Amino acid sequence: MSWTKKHLLDIESLTAEEIITVLDTARGFKAVGERAIKKVPALRGKTVVNLFIEPSTRTRISFELAAQRLSADIVNFSADASSFKKGETLKDTALNLQALNADFIIIRHSASGAPHFLSRVLDAHVINAGDGAHAHPTQALLDCFTIREKKGRIAGLNVTILGDILYSRVARSDIWALTKLGANVTLCGPSTLVPKTFEKMGCHVTHDVDEAIRDADVINLLRIQHERQRQTMFPSIGEYTQLFGLNKARFAKTKPDALIMHPGPINRGVEIDSEIADCGRSVILEQVTNGLAVRMAVLFLVNGGKAIEEPAK
Ligand code: CP
Numbered sequence: 001m002s003w004t005k006k007h008l009l010d011i012e013s014l015t016a017e018e019i020i021t022v023l024d025t026a027r028g029f030k031a032v033g034e035r036a037i038k039k040v041p042a043l044r045g046k047t048v049v050n051l052f053i054e055p056s057t058r059t060r061i062s063f064e065l066a067a068q069r070l071s072a073d074i075v076n077f078s079a080d081a082s083s084f085k086k087g088e089t090l091k092d093t094a095l096n097l098q099a100l101n102a103d104f105i106i107i108r109h110s111a112s113g114a115p116h117f118l119s120r121v122l123d124a125h126v127i128n129a130g131d132g133a134h135a136h137p138t139q140a141l142l143d144c145f146t147i148r149e150k151k152g153r154i155a156g157l158n159v160t161i162l163g164d165i166l167y168s169r170v171a172r173s174d175i176w177a178l179t180k181l182g183a184n185v186t187l188c189g190p191s192t193l194v195p196k197t198f199e200k201m202g203c204h205v206t207h208d209v210d211e212a213i214r215d216a217d218v219i220n221l222l223r224i225q226h227e228r229q230r231q232t233m234f235p236s237i238g239e240y241t242q243l244f245g246l247n248k249a250r251f252a253k254t255k256p257d258a259l260i261m262h263p264g265p266i267n268r269g270v271e272i273d274s275e276i277a278d279c280g281r282s283v284i285l286e287q288v289t290n291g292l293a294v295r296m297a298v299l300f301l302v303n304g305g306k307a308i309e310e311p312a313k
Helices: 016-033 058-069 090-099 114-121 137-151 169-180 196-201 209-214 237-244 248-252 284-302
Strands: 047-052 073-078 104-109 125-131 158-162 184-188 204-206 218-221 259-261
Touching: 016 058, 016 137, 016 169, 016 284, 047 058, 047 090, 058 073, 058 104, 058 125, 058 137, 058 284, 073 090, 090 104, 090 114, 104 114, 114 125, 125 137, 125 284, 137 169, 137 218, 137 259, 137 284, 158 169, 158 209, 169 184, 169 196, 184 209, 196 204, 209 248, 259 284
Parallel strands: 047 073, 047 104, 104 125, 158 184, 158 218, 184 204, 218 259
Antiparallel strands: none
16 A cells, blocks of 8 residues: 655556555545534644636536545635736746645646646645546546445456547546556547557547447446547537437447446536436436545545555455
């Protein structure tokens, strides 16, 4: 069991043991969240800043709750109401937040590499809450937590990620995490959004959705990332839904215990049929719940907290 990192910037730089350490520690914090008094004093006196320069619901609010439950002070930075509007740079903004005694900067930014850049100029802990199409490490950790909780293991499972892989930071972080933990990862979607080059990351790539979902233990659906696409990657949303959406006919062909996952926000009726999003095999909202425990674990560990030791799975 180990954790020595000052920052959480991506999954690529973590070992399998470090990923397991986060998952085990998060299990302890999930139990804390089920108690009447949900607060622990682990980060008392520390200041956490949510520096979100891109929109977010789940990640921003769960980091805010995670900091509160660890007894930290939390500040939410609003780009639209800030001196960003007057041309202040990201570096100057972050240095000013640090000058106000921020101990943690949690950053979401449209530019890949923005968290890595801040980690080089700040003394504060930097946590990546999503940078461009590059990485979303806490999403991958909560996805692994959810799979492990539901299936009891990750190694040997067939996990299919279906949708816009090319522009997805979730896909990249999930691929790193799942392959490090021994899952068999299949990627599927239109050839323009799922290039064969992803095979270099140790995945199977197919453009045949029936093949992709047939033997899957987990099907993780991704929305089309319109905000990052600089050109039209497929003819129409209707055609995407027809060819790659998880509809009832396709769902009927999946394994009876296959988990349905989605990082959110979901586009009902596009990548997932609305009834499937709400069905008993969908763990989409449990992913959100688990995100809180995982983000508590990340804040706790990067602050130097002692990892919780549990038998490895
Ligand atoms: N999954 C995810 O990152 O959602 P938000 O954009 O709402 O944070």
